[in-house]
Amino acid sequence: MKTIILKIQFLIILMVLPAAFLLAQQLLGLDKALEIAMQNSPDIRRSLLNLERSQESLNAQNAALKSQFSLSLNPVEYSRNRTFDDFSSTWYTSENFGTSGTFTVSQPVLLTDGTVSLVNRFGWQRNTNDFNNMEDKAFTNNLYLSLSQPLFTYNRLKLQLNELELDLENSNLNYAMQKLNLERMVTQFFYNVYMAQMSLSISKDELANTERSYEITKNKVDAGLAAKEELYQAELNYATAKSNVQNQRVNLDNYKDQFKQYIGMDIFEEISVMANVDANPVQVDLDKAIDYGLNSRMELRQREIEIETSMFDLVQTKSLNEFRGDMNLSIGIIGDDEKLNNIYNNPTNNPRVSLSFNVPLFDWGEKKSRIKAQEAVIKTRELGLEEEKTQIVIDIRQVYRSLQNLLTQIDIAKQNEKNAQLTYEINLERYANGDLTSMDLNLFQTQLSEKKMSYAQALIDYKIELLNLKVQTLFDFEQGIGIVPEELLKETKN
Known part of the structure; x- marks a missing residue:
């Protein structure tokens, strides 16, 4: 009785363990994998950090164009000097003690690259x-408005702002x-895992x-209906099939690790993927595809940005050893008095002008x-833009041809x-009747496996090529529908 109970417990464990293993695995579809990758992928995180750097740099430059307020304080200034007076040929000692503060409001002028400042000391x-033997005590106040303006040169403020806008x-x-x-x-890695699972x-x-054919062969040999050599070959086929299962399991684990690393998952987390690989033929208008590519591809705009940046560099280059002026x-007015409330009873105007x-x-x-x-750099980048346009057209034409070819390959695969499946079933029956050797049956089994994989690969290739066309x-x-990234929509609105 105890033995029967132990057997029942063992059977229950065998039934529960596979279900528990499946529950422990995370089942991923392609959409879920993309969602995880958008949050955790190292490449996306680096791009976001670079985007944040560009945005904050532009924010800082825009903030620098607003009025800047500053206050500098000198709580204590003390000096004692021994000085010789040439007129009286006398040495004397002077002491100076003071305290002061300066409040400044400066406003850069983007239009002219100048700076207007209001200063009060x-x-x-x-x-x-x-x-x-004299002593002088007084409050002083110096209030003035100033303008600093470069002449006969390019607008550095505007150029820097434009560079940061292009960088963003x-x-x-x-x-x-x-x-x-x-x-x-992600799609490529995902289907690699899917193909490894398949x-x-x-x-x-x-x-x-192979195990079934091995059992058939063993029964024939035991019954004296087949030679032992058939059993040896069947055993070899069986061992090879076991080894192949182990090899495919190793490949699957390797592809899973690569997939999890790329999307930013914990590599120790168990996963399994599911996918619908049915490929419905999609009608593609080649002329329309080329027009969309030339009007929408972001690489072209990047090449244009490179040209604009090169033009900015040319402006800076032309400023070397330039004729330049500064005005x-x-x-303002200066007032001083012993009493604070009388500080501007007798003010002094203090205009200043300098031109260099x-x-x-x-x-x-x-x-x-x-x-x-x-x-020469500008011309090189202009050539790069034209080459990029040509390459885009070539790439789209190649993808279009590949899609047409893959549809044919899917039908053939x-x-x-279907033929390999029917052939295997027919020859399995022949093998069971003794009309075929185990070696020949193994060839038909291998052929069936290859055709199954070829058909699945053709379907996946078509899906990946459609994504490549997008x-x-x-x-x-x-x-x-057209695809315009949200970031470019925001740029257009701004």
Whole structure:
């Protein structure tokens, strides 16, 4: 009785363990894998950090264009000096003690690259000297408005702002492209795992069929209806099938690790993937695909940004050894008195004007050569833009041809699988009747496994190529809609 109970418990464990193992695994579909990758993928996180850097740099530059308020304080200033007076030929000692503070409001002018400042310096000081035994105490206040304006040169403020705006746009483009590339790579890794799962499943079916043929052969040999050599071959086929199952299990685990690493999952987490690989033919208009690609591909805009950035570099290059002027204007009043409330009873106007020029004379041709070098860079990038357009057209045409070819390959692979299945069943019956050797049956079993894998691979190749067409054209021909990344929509609205 105790033995029977132990057997029942063992059977229950065998039934429960597979179900518990499946529950412990996380079952992933392609959409769920993409969602995980968008949150955890190292490539996406790097793109987001780069996008954040560009955005914050532009925010900082825009903030720098607003009025800047500053306050500097000098709580204590003390000095004592021994000085010789040439007129009286006398040495005397002077002491100075004071405290002051300066409040400044400066406003950059984006239109002219100048700076307007309002400055107020307030302080108190006491001066004494033993030359005439005099002491002076007074409050002082210096209030003035100033303008600093560069002349005959390019607008550095505006250029820097434009560079940062282009950098942000380029970061948005990189992020959008990274998301599309992520979708393609996740899909590729996902189907690698799916194909490895299918290969393992097919190898298990092959093992089951081989085991059945082995049992048939063993029964024939035991009954004296077949030679022992048939059993030896059947045993070899059976061992090979077991080894193949183990090999496919190792491949599956390796593909799972690569997949989990790319999407940012814990590599120790058990997963299994599920997918619908049915491929419905999609009508693709080649001319429409090329038009969408040339009008929407973000790489073209990146090449244009490179050209614009090169033009900015040319402006800076032309400023080497340039004729340049600087104008500084200020106007204000200064007041001082022992009493604070009388500080402006007798104010003094203090206008100041300064104008300076930098006049280059001779630079041995440095500026001219640097300009030519930068112009060569611009022409190179213009050629790169034209080459990019040509490459886009070529890539789209290649994908289109591949899609047409894959539809034919799917039909052929489907028919091959059907024929291989029928052929195997017919020859299995022949084998059971003794009209076929185990070696020949193993060839038909291998052929069936290969055809199953070929059909599944053809379906997956078609799906991946459709996704590739969507990436190449930014148009989803399955849904019949254009794809414009959210980041570019925001840029357009701004």
